[in-house]
Amino acid sequence: MPARRPRLVVAALSACGVVVAIMQTIVVPLLPQLPALTNSSPANVSWLVTVTLLTGAVVTPLLGRAGDMYGKRRVLLLAIGSMVAGSLLCAVSRDLTVLLTGRALQGAAVSVIPLGISILRDELPAEKVLPAIALMSATLGMGAAFGIPLATLVVEYADWHTMFWASASVGLAVMLAVILVVPESPLRTRGRFDVLGALGLSAILICLLLAVSKGSVWGWSSPITLGLFALGAFLVPVWGYHQLRTAKPMVDLRVSARPAVLFTNLAAVMVGFAFYANSLATAQLVQEPTWTGYGLGASIVVSGLCLLPGGVAMVLLSPVSARLSAARGPRFTLVLASALMTLGYVVRVFTSTSLTAIVLGATVVSAGTAVAYSALPALIMHAVPVSETAAANGLNTLMRTIGQAVCSAVVVTVLTSLVATHVGGGVAPRLGAYQVIFMIAGGCALVATLLTLLIPARRPVIEDVQLAEPQRTAA
Structure with a gap:
């Protein structure tokens, strides 16, 4: 690989991660206005985040x-192409059905993060792997932190379709960058794709995440919510039995049950929530309005800019996290990060x-997030074969997404349950609602700290990467 090539590969893949993360959050500032813009109810519009x-x-x-x-490169391009197609659909329509289809296509691009991490492990020299994966993993948090401020500016000063046109344009640009500078990895996992395992996992996730995300709207005791939970619970052991009996399963449950993998994935759920x-x-x-007694009545632009320092902190701390993991191990780094998030919520x-x-x-919580997101893939790569890196990191990214989905449901439920009414008829959450959310999130960060302490301590991950290097070269 040419001397400059590793830097170009890291830059191209990191740009993909940032773009995808921004795409996830760009509709959040627009949610209050979307019911009027799409002639739909707030409950239906909330699906633009859920889907x-x-x-x-x-x-x-x-x-x-x-x-x-x-x-991995081929599938990564497919994922980014899905995001571009979804952005174009959202850019040309106000119809909620079309917008939901577009947002669903955009959601598929989240897989760019684990695929990019796997490509970096396959292609970079051993000494560059740890800093590169730290940056790639942290892009999920960076993009989210920058996405909301950028979206608020668009909502305030331009037509809301502009952000989708911009998303499609930038998506095409990063696709071109990947085509030009990112090589295809020669490593392959042999065997057939586990179709039944894929369908079973998809069914389980759809049942559980739908119930969690929409339970506050449908009612937690409604037949559809309880039915989805029951169906998901029934499918889990059936799917697990199939995975254990399949030669090349969708998810290697034996590997996933290793303490190093299991506790890392459970910690990822907690970190994703926080x-x-x-x-x-x-x-x-x-x-929130000033009549609540705590609200600042800030504009939508100010609300977005409040997250900007956190995004800057994520950019600055990503390389620091990599050096810390190389020196003390990613387990130590994740303990420190989740403890910092806990402090931020206090x-x-x-x-x-x-x-x-x-x-x-x-900003303190965002700083902890950047360090945590950088350490998680290093812990996963510590514990799985090099040929399963993308799948294992994909599962870890899934755990973070589950944490985010549960968080979304909890935030909506708390903010709509603990409300105050103004004499003029206005309704807003009480201060206690936000404090409850921060206590729950801080508790999740604390649990992540405790789970990380259960991960077996091992030598720094860079040694594992170096051990994997001859296998990669031989392949």
């Missing part, structure tokens, strides 16, 4: 396995009425 999380969760492990089997609560709650908190619980303190607390 992206849902398709991302379902498709990510499938494309991760397909990348291991048929070529990260998403920070983004969702901050943008709404500062916009600050947020007690300082939710000051704009300066809100920005400070949100």
Whole structure:
């Protein structure tokens, strides 16, 4: 590989990750206006967030396995192409059905993160792998932190379709960059694609995530919510039995049951919840009306800009996280990161009425997120064969997405349950609602810390990458 090539590969793949993460969050500032823009109800419009999380969760492990089997670069281009197609659909229509279809296609692009991480492991020199995967994994948080501020500016000063045209244009640009500078990995996982395993996993995820995401709208005791939970619970052991009896399963449950993999994935669920609560709650908190007694009545642009320092912190801390993982191991890094997120939420619980303190607390949580997201794939690569990197990191990304989906449901439920009414008829969440959210998110970050301590301590991950290098070269 030419001397400059590794930097170009890292830059191209990281750009893909940032674009995909921005795409996930660009509709959040627009949600209050979308019912009027689409002639739909707020409950129906909320699907524009739910459907992206849902398709991302379902498709990510499938494309991760397909990348291991048929070529990671090829599947990565397919995922970005799905995002471009979805962006174009959203850019040309106000019809909610078309918008939902477009957002579903955009959600498939979340698989870019684990695929990019796997390509970096296959293609880069051993000494460059750890910093590169730290940056690639952190792009999921970086893009989300920058996406909301950018979207608020578009909503305030331009037609809302503009952000989808921009998403499609940037998507085409990063596709071209991948085609020009990213090579196709020679590594392949042999065998047939586990179609039944893929269908079973998809069915389980659809049942559980639909029930979690829409339970607050349908009612937690409604027949459809309970039925989805029951069906998902029934399918889990059936699917698990099939996976254990299949030669090349969709998810290798024996590998996934290893403490190093199991506790890393459980910690990823908690980190995903804590990260998403920070983004969702901050943008709404500062916009609450002043009559609530705590609200700042800030504009939509100000609410987005409150997350910008967190995005900058993520960019700056990604290389720091890589150096820390190389020196002390990714387990130590993840413990430190999740503890930092816990501290950030302690600050947020007690300082939710000051704009300066809100920005400070949100930035501390974002800083912890950047370090955590950088450490998670290193821990996964520590514990799985090199031929299963994309699938294993896809499963870890799925765990983060599940955490985000559950967080979305919890935030909606809490904010709509603990409300105050103005004498003029206005309704807004009470301060206690936000404090409950921050306490739950802080608790999740604390649980992530405890789960990480259960991961067996091992030598720094860079040694594992170097051990894998002869196998990669021989392949």
